[in-house]
Amino acid sequence: MAKLYFHVEIDVKPGMRDAFVARLHTHATTVRQEAGCERLEVLVDTVNDDRVCKVFVWEIWTSQPAWDAHMSNAASAAWRPVAQEYVIGESITVMGAA
Secondary structure (H helix, E strand, O other), X not given: OOOEEEEEEEEEOOOOHHHHHHHHHHHHHHHOOOOOEEEEEEEEOOOOOOOOEXXXXXXXXOOHXXXXXXXXXXXXXXXXXXXXHHEEEEEEEEEOOO
16 A cells, blocks of 8 residues: 655644644644554744744655544544634645655
């Protein structure tokens, strides 16, 4: 099975970056323990201030079934309402090795 690579660009509500990132780091700690998660990094825009905030997540998963299991588990379900509290929008790019 082919690995999946995800680049997630998250637009965070103004003034909420630090609180969002703290919550995201807690969630990421859980996700990193899931079967199939090879890597998950949280990155923050260091050029723009908290009024125009982008947070990025870089993920590598061993396979589509591992990703699907992640998206349907209890931790992901619990994260969704938390994200809605902080996030204006997001863009997800799914990539595979060339």
